[in-house]
Amino acid sequence: MKNFNTSDFGSCPLDGESAFVSKEGNDILGRLLWIVGGDEGYGFRRAHLGFASDLRSRGIEIGFVIREQGTFADELEAAGYSVFFLSDRNKDRGIRGRGVSYLFGCIESVRDSLVHKKEIASAIRAFETDWVHVSINSGILKAGLAARSAQVPVFWHIHNTINSKLPFGLQSLAYRSICRVLSIKPLANSRHTADSLGGGNGFCGVLYPGTDEKWFSPSAPFEALDKESVGLPQDLPVFLVAARLVKAKAQHLVVEAFLELIEEGLEVALILAGGPLDSDYAKELQDKVDAAGVTHLVRFLGQVDDTRPYLRLADVVINSRLNAEPFGLSVIEAQFLERPVLAYALGGPSETVLDGETGWLIEEPTKDCFKRGVRRALEERDSWGAMGVRARERAVPLFSLGASSDNYLKRVDQARGSLA
Structure with missing residues (x-):
């Protein structure tokens, strides 16, 4: 059975240390605006909250742009994060279906993006954002349009396989085109997911989702069952x-x-x-x-x-x-x-x-x-x-939170340096 060599692609090929290394004090080393759905399931919520917590411990101030009210939105507010809600947020639920249905969903998503880009641009300015992070596929166009005028980099963390919902590979082609035109940097949660987007070697990086190695540890304090x-x-x-x-x-x-x-x-x-x-x-x-x-x-x-x-x-x-x-x-x-x-x-x-x-x-x-x-x-x-x-x-x-944050922040360093 073939196993991929994770050392080939699991870390950012950037020499030197990241600027985001201090976990001491309350200095803000960067400001991240993160676009989420707000209605994510338990697994995604747990992963996102863990990642956000680790980044915040490193001096990264995080704000969230939320598509719709849901459990995740409530958890973010309870955790003390700044949140910005999009208008008509309960209408835009992402692109669903296949074929013609998916195509019409794309058209509707473009319309919503033209409306929401102004709101996201306003949030970018209000939060004094250094970079934008997108976790929902339907958010990349609106995020890219909003961030382009502010000249801040955008990262798209892809959590699901890019399935062929349109013929002739048009779905992945459309995503790649948006990324290229708007200078969005795609980061997949695995090499498999990166391959589903396509674009050749080097187009899409890999950022493994981090897991809390202290919480999921045999020595952690939890109920022992037989x-x-x-x-x-x-x-x-x-x-x-x-x-x-x-x-x-x-x-x-x-x-x-x-x-x-x-x-x-x-x-x-x-x-x-x-x-x-x-x-x-x-x-x-x-x-x-x-x-x-x-x-x-x-x-x-x-x-x-x-x-x-x-x-x-x-x-x-x-x-x-x-x-x-x-x-x-x-x-x-x-x-x-x-x-x-x-x-x-x-x-x-x-x-x-x-x-x-x-x-x-x-x-x-x-x-x-x-x-x-x-x-x-x-x-x-x-x-x-x-x-x-x-x-x-x-x-x-x-695959720990620390490893994921290290990889991510090195990529952020690289992207911000290229804009300087």
């Missing part, structure tokens, strides 16, 4: 999927794989942490487990507020999806907690999981591939502890 606390025998090998219970996360393939493995006589258990449990999808999975008579071996926990106790309880963590995982924060969280990971190779896991060293990669998201992956993991059961330790040792220098 297998019996979730109704499982203490000596049984336990696999865990910690993700929203939706079809895109492919829990049905994992459940089907485990039902067959158990029927074939394998002694193994599966925990699914994540909700909702009242959806048709969840009920279908629960009915399958009930019909197989193995509810004592396949456990549905629903939503959990803190995944750390369950990541530590499990022996192996599974990252499952039907399509490519753009990055996979849950993979890093498991690795930080010294757990080997079994994952579908396409996307970020090919960069974060070393096959046979820190976990196992499967070629296709199918029931049979997951079965083979589980069997392979069980064959190496004696190595799980060492693999988990190795996973954390490798992951912290590459």
Whole structure:
């Protein structure tokens, strides 16, 4: 199984130290205006808040431009960040659909961008912004237009694969054209995501999302659970999927794989942490487990507020999806907690999981591939502890908040220097 060499692209190729190195005192070393949706899901909110907190600890003052009111907007205000709301913010929800529907969405987005660019330009001036950061794809045009007149650099952090929603590669071509015309600097969350944008070597950088290595640490103070606390025998090998219970996360393939493995006589258990449990999808999975008579071996926990106790309880963590995982924060969280990971190779896991060293990669998201992956993991059961330790040792220098901030601020130094 091929693994990308992260040292080739995971850090900024800029010699010397960043100007943003001091974490002492209250000196403001730079002012960042960050454009977000405001309605981001839990995973994105956690990642963004962690990144913002680390940057702020380094002397970066951060303000947020928010597209619509939502949980994330409330959290940002509660954390004391300056926030600027766009007008008609509940109307602009990004570009959705495919084909003609997506094309009309693009036209509407251009119209909104022409309106919002003035508001963002006003926020840039009011916040005395040094650079702009965009986390939503629909925000790059309005941010680029607003920042051009102020002559401040714009960074676009891409969190999802650029799918082919228009024929002939027009979607990625349009994004690349906007970046080139408005001098926007794209930073993808993985090499896979960068490749989906295209543009050749050097066009799109890679900025891995950072994870808090102190929070996701075996020595962190969190509740310690044993297998019996979730109704499982203490000596049984336990696999865990910690993700929203939706079809895109492919829990049905994992459940089907485990039902067959158990029927074939394998002694193994599966925990699914994540909700909702009242959806048709969840009920279908629960009915399958009930019909197989193995509810004592396949456990549905629903939503959990803190995944750390369950990541530590499990022996192996599974990252499952039907399509490519753009990055996979849950993979890093498991690795930080010294757990080997079994994952579908396409996307970020090919960069974060070393096959046979820190976990196992499967070629296709199918029931049979997951079965083979589980069997392979069980064959190496004696190595799980060492693999988990190795996973954390490798992951912290590459995927911690500190590593992400260092990489990012070096790129900011470079961009601001080129404008000087």
